[in-house]
Amino acid sequence: MRFLHRASPWRVLFAGESLPAPDSLPDLLAPLREALAILGPHPDLADTYAWQSTLVEALVRLDLPAWRIAQLISDHNATLYRRAIRLAEAEMCSQGWGPAPVGYCVLVLGSGGRHESLLGPDQDNAMIIEEYPDARHVEIDGYFQSLGERFTARLDAAGIPLCSGHVMARWPMWRKRLSEWQRQLEIWSAxxxxxxxxxxxxxxxxxxxxxxxxxxxxxxxxxxxxxPGAGLFLDEMGALFDEQPVALDRFGRLAGSLEGAPHERALNLKHQAVLPLVAAVRLLSLRHAVRETDTRRRLAALVACDAIDAETCRGLIAAHDRLQALLLSEQRHNLAAGRAADGWVDLTRLGEDQRLLLRHDLQRIRALQRQA
Known part of the structure; x- marks a missing residue:
């Protein structure tokens, strides 16, 4: 059985390197049109990134679900990447570097790579470089090192901070030829x-x-x-679930780690709900050679290869949607109060029905971890 995914017209909004013109949008999209008018016709990178919270409020007014808003935030961030890269290329040409000596591809990793970004991300990126002779390594890698340093610096200046773990194309670890990436993964998975x-x-x-x-x-x-055949590697991937358990105690009650918590009723929904779900789905997807990247499509593909049943798939997609909605709501609340958009949720702001649903969703995620 093969799943066919119909492309959403929403995803064309930020498919290019520039934003749509306000007058190109119909009256039905008036909140988005108003938001684009606020941004103006020629914003720089910093203004465009700072505008993202305005974009989110417009999308909320249009009644889009949180998972779709996360896709559009990811797409919007992708336009910032493309602009930063093109500006860096133009700057290098003006300084005598010339065009890129061989083909390359910049990758976005993590939540951006899954099209599941919410507000306040940092940078996680890598680069694949087309094959070239070893004798030209200093020349060619020197170009791409400079390109990586320049576009990541531009994104940092615009408000998307450099990754504290150095997961960026400016570093050799995350900038390689295709054959070198294959060899790297062979080493990692051995x-x-x-x-x-x-x-x-x-x-x-x-x-x-x-x-x-x-x-x-x-x-x-x-x-x-x-x-799929790297058994020891996949087994260790499953063993790491113990280091990132869901936010439930042994009696099934909500109970998260308070390390770094802003207050005693805070729960880290990102690290103790979303990421455990993402990790379990990733592991099953690797085992079954699923090529999809975002969590929703991975779950659907796992049904197609009989790794999970359709009811489990529906339940986990619904859980993922609710978790993203809770996180996005809390991030918007924090931004309005002048605080940072992070992964913590204040349990006192949740109704009894929301807490019951959250417990139910976390139990589903725990069951998936055990299966994986």
Whole structure:
């Protein structure tokens, strides 16, 4: 059985390198048209990124579900990446570097790679470079090192901070030829080492954002062919679930870690709900050679290969949707109060029905972790 996904017309809004003109939108999309008018015709990168909260409020007024808003936030961030890369390329040409010496593809990783970004992300990116002779390494890698440093610096200046873990194309670890990425994954997946599994987890939620998408497709095909048989590696990936348990105690009551919590009734919904679900779905998807990246499509594909049943799929998609809605609501509340948009949720702001649903969703995620 094959699942066919109909492309949403919403996804064309930020498909290019520029935003749509307000007068190109119909009256039905008046909130979005008003938001674009506020932004103006020629915003710089910083203004465009700062406008993202205005965009989210417009999408909420249009009654879009949180999972769709997350897709559009991810698409909007992708336009910022493309603009930053093109500006960096133009700057390098003006300084005598010339055009890129070979083809390349910039990847966005993590929640952006899954098209599930909410507000306040940092940078997680990588680069695949077309094959070239070793004798030209200093010349060619020097170009792409400079490109990586320049576009990540532009994004940082615009408000998307550099990754504190250095997961960016400005570093050699995350900038390689296609064959080098394949060899890197061979090394990471050859045995059960925690650090290597963690690094692979970051990379394996990738999507192309700029450049030659054939390079990204080739890496995805290689992953689907080679990683399902990496038993020790996948086993260690499952063992890491114990380090990121869902926010339930042994009696099934809501109880999250308070490390770094803003107050005693806070629950880290990102780290103790969303990421455990994402990790379990990723593991099952690798085992069954699923090529999809976002969680919803991975779950649907897992039904197609009989890894989970349709009822489980529907329940987990609904749980993921509710978790994103809770997180987005809390982030909007925090921004309105002048606080940071993070992954914490104040349990006192949830109604009894929301807490019961949250417990139910976390129990579903725990069951999926055990299956995975």
């Amino acid at each position: 045995e059960r080492r925690t650090k290597r599994v963690q690094q692979a987890n970051i990379l394996l939620d990738f999507t192309p954002v700029c450049g030659d998408e054939a390079l990204s497709d080739a890496l995805r095909d290689w992953v689907a062919q080679r990683l």
